[in-house]
Amino acid sequence: MKKLAFTLAVGFASFAATATQTIYDTDGNAGRVTNYDNAAVDALVTQSSSAYDLSIYTPHFTNPAPCQAAGVYDVLSQELITTLNVSGKTLWGQLPKGYENRAKYVEATCTDEQGNRQALRHNLAAAPQLAFTSTINVSNWVDSDGFGPGYFQDVTYQGQLNVDNGEPGGFCQSTSLVGQSPKLLNERHNTGFYSDVVSAQGEAKYSARSGVLVNEVICKSTGGTTRAVEVWYISENQQNREITVETF
Known part of the structure; x- marks a missing residue:
């Protein structure tokens, strides 16, 4: 029984260590830059001003490829609108028509240099x-x-x-x-x-x-x-x- 309990405890600890931590947009507003403290990236920076072509920079001083995956979601419905490509420190992709007037957010799955996974969120406005x-x-x-x-x-x-x-x-x-x-x-x-x-x-x-x-x-x-x-x-x-x- 003690062996089983020990095995479960180790398994739970391992899961907790590898679980993804969600870090929300720090000021809650849509904007060009969301800065993070003690995260896998220093910031998420929207470089584009397009309703259909999105480009986001993920700067980090020492990590050349901090993020592994990303997607764009509808704020109200939480619907996944599209997945983004990851190229080095850049997230990019195309958004389909029909979402121009909806507030959105980017969620990027990134890993810090200690191996901790984080889901970083960055808010995007609707088109003006x-x-x-x-x-x-x-x-x-x-x-x-x-x-x-x-x-x-x-x-x-x-x-x-x-x-x-x-x-x-x-x-x-x-x-x-x-x-x-x-x-x-x-x-x-x-x-x-x-x-x-x-x-x-x-x-x-x-x-x-x-x-x-x-x-x-x-x-x-x-x-x-x-x-x-x-x-x-x-x-x-x-x-x-x-x-x-x-x-x-």
Whole structure:
């Protein structure tokens, strides 16, 4: 009986020694970097800003290949979305369509230099969400002089943008691709923010020759890149707006 008890105790101790310890994302937020203390890697660092192509760096000063396996999971359902490839200190792989708007996490199985296995978790945001609206008012039409097109002398633009990056480190920029309109975003939006609602109003200029005013907003996070492009078609008789929003 004592021999059996001893055997069970040794077996249990062996199991406990080799059991995988789960270490959760240290701050609980999605973000580029999750740092760890006394772990198989110093950090998990998301290098990509794509909803479909993921690359994560796993730095460690002395261990050239600390991780053996990794997967991406849905935060709410705990569903395994995809497994990742492991190449040295890099985890990489493709995510299928349909998960762009879901918060996710990476779980990497790694081994420290003492042989202890750990499951390290690193949170990823959903792709940035954009709600972009605008209006224009036009006045003082000038007829064509026979050399150039007719045009409105006065155009005023009012736009509103609601951004949810899903993480504190998300960032955005806005640009007028054709013509010029009041800038919706400023420098602070280039350096990281979770969410914001912004508006801008003022004078705008459009291309009279092509009859358009085109504005673009791009936001990036660990969950992907979202691009919104609005096109105002401006003629003497009507002004129509089209907008496209895509995630990649």
